[in-house]
Amino acid sequence: MLTNTPLSYGVMARGLHWAIALLILSAIGLGLYGESVPRTADTTALLQTIYSAHKTIGVATFFLAVLRVLWTLGQTRPVPLHPERRLETWAAEAVHFALYGAMFVMPLSGWITHAAEQGFAPIWWPFGQDLPFVPKSDTLAHTAGHVHKTAIWVLYTALALHVLGALKHVLIDRDATMARMTTGRAAGREAPPATQGAAAVAALAIWIAVLLFALLGSAGLPAHGTAQDEARATTPAPAAPDAATGNWAVTQGSLSFDVVQMGAKVQGHFGNWTADIHYDEGSGTGHVTVQIDTTSLDLGSVTDQAKGSEFFNVSHFATATFEGDITRKGTGPDHIATGSLTLIGTTAPLTLPFTLDLQGDTAHMTAQVTIDRRDWKMGAAYPDEGTVGFPITVSVDLQARKS
Ligand code: HEM
Numbered sequence: 001m002l003t004n005t006p007l008s009y010g011v012m013a014r015g016l017h018w019a020i021a022l023l024i025l026s027a028i029g030l031g032l033y034g035e036s037v038p039r040t041a042d043t044t045a046l047l048q049t050i051y052s053a054h055k056t057i058g059v060a061t062f063f064l065a066v067l068r069v070l071w072t073l074g075q076t077r078p079v080p081l082h083p084e085r086r087l088e089t090w091a092a093e094a095v096h097f098a099l100y101g102a103m104f105v106m107p108l109s110g111w112i113t114h115a116a117e118q119g120f121a122p123i124w125w126p127f128g129q130d131l132p133f134v135p136k137s138d139t140l141a142h143t144a145g146h147v148h149k150t151a152i153w154v155l156y157t158a159l160a161l162h163v164l165g166a167l168k169h170v171l172i173d174r175d176a177t178m179a180r181m182t183t184g185r186a187a188g189r190e191a192p193p194a195t196q197g198a199a200a201v202a203a204l205a206i207w208i209a210v211l212l213f214a215l216l217g218s219a220g221l222p223a224h225g226t227a228q229d230e231a232r233a234t235t236p237a238p239a240a241p242d243a244a245t246g247n248w249a250v251t252q253g254s255l256s257f258d259v260v261q262m263g264a265k266v267q268g269h270f271g272n273w274t275a276d277i278h279y280d281e282g283s284g285t286g287h288v289t290v291q292i293d294t295t296s297l298d299l300g301s302v303t304d305q306a307k308g309s310e311f312f313n314v315s316h317f318a319t320a321t322f323e324g325d326i327t328r329k330g331t332g333p334d335h336i337a338t339g340s341l342t343l344i345g346t347t348a349p350l351t352l353p354f355t356l357d358l359q360g361d362t363a364h365m366t367a368q369v370t371i372d373r374r375d376w377k378m379g380a381a382y383p384d385e386g387t388v389g390f391p392i393t394v395s396v397d398l399q400a401r402k403s
């Protein structure tokens with residue numbers, strides 16, 4: 001039968017129970033496996049697969065949990081098999097409520113962590129990686145990650161008690177508790193439904209205490225204290241680009257890039273860079289040198305991998321340099337800078353089209369160019385686009401003042 005009766009669990013309750021049990025156990029297995037894999041450039045692809053699977057399974061758990069609660073609310077709750085053992089029955093119910101809490105706290109805390117950080121290991125689905133009302137924020141990602149890692153202990157404890165209890169019923173009591181949840185056998189004696197309020201309140205109190213502990217604890221920790229943070233940014237505070245020695249001094253600006261990682265677009269930026277610009281408005285010509293401090297790279301949770309030897313190799317090549325001659329196209333704001341970009345020890349030609357909007361002594365420059373990482377031998381160990389795409393779209397937006 002699809003629905004519960006006072007003495008049995010219906011197909012739907014049992015199906016949801018075992019589907020969610022399987023998903024939760026898989027999510028735990030993958031989460032623990034992910035923690036145990038060392039963070040190096042060689043393991044990036046493996047880690048992405050592990051965490052993408054973990055997150056996808058976790059998100060699926062969330063939706064099944066919503067369905068389960070909605071379904072359960074409309075159902076009769078089968079009677080306890082040993083109502084006379086009041087403490088045991090109460091404890092079993094409290095554990096059930098604690099498990100219901102875990103079905104929401106675990107996926108939601110993980111999902112908020114994921115949505116708040118720059119995308120590493122996307123969820124395998126077409127509905128986007130962000131969550132409404134969840135901004136990109138290292139602090140939020142860190143806090144939610146801390147909740148995720150603290151809440152898992154409630155799940156471990158409740159699950160251990162739950163499984164031990166089930167085993168006790170099979171091995172010691174030899175009753176039909178397990179059979180009710182597996183084959184749907186009916187067992188027990190009909191009785192007026194007992195109130196479960198106290199068990200629900202106990203489980204709720206445990207969850208509130210643990211969540212408060214996790215939130216307060218996370219406030220006192222350094223911003224990059226968790227294991228996942230080993231794979232995350234050590235982001236220096238973004239600094240305004242230095243003033244130039246040329247006749248135009250950059251007053252503010254941003255240097256960012258987009259790259260496709262495991263099918264999802266991620267955005268990175270450099271916090272420190274300098275631009276030395278000489279430009280003659282009369283002839284529309286000039287020369288520009290941009291020096292980028294590659295150690296100031298921020299690519300969210302994959303910053304360390306991006307800085308590693310496979311990609312920006314910042315310990316050997318802390319600076320990337322673009323140098324080019326500026327020419328105006330016609331009389332409008334369109335210009336090009338023709339030159340070369342030196343990145344991880346390789347110099348390759350680069351033509352940067354840009355617009356320059358001059359207003360008296362100030363100039364607003366915007367540029368976008370797509371380069372191919374293979375031209376700089378970047379990511380040679382990733383010869384296809386499965387993990388990291390070939391094109392990198394670089395965007396520059398700066399304001400400069402004539403000096
Ligand atoms: C994998 C090992 C598991 C075993 C052997 C197991 C076994 C059982 C059994 C025998 C029952 C029936 C208890 C009764 O009628 O009083 C039950 C109920 C229940 N189980 Fe599990 N379970 C497992 C995993 C899980 C997991 C992972 C969760 C959720 C996180 C969970 C949540 C629940 C809940 C909430 C109930 C109460 C019935 C309901 O509201 O659907 N179980 N389980």
Ligand code: HEM
Binds near residue numbers: 032055106107
């Ligand atoms: C059924 C739900 C889930 C369970 C049981 C679960 C469990 C776990 C476990 C056991 C770990 C390892 C923690 C440790 O070793 O301390 C972990 C880590 C992680 N989980 Fe989940 N998870 C779930 C859902 C999700 C979801 C939905 C997401 C994101 C969409 C997610 C994202 C993460 C991330 C990013 C980590 C690494 C955390 C870190 O190292 O700081 N999880 N999870």
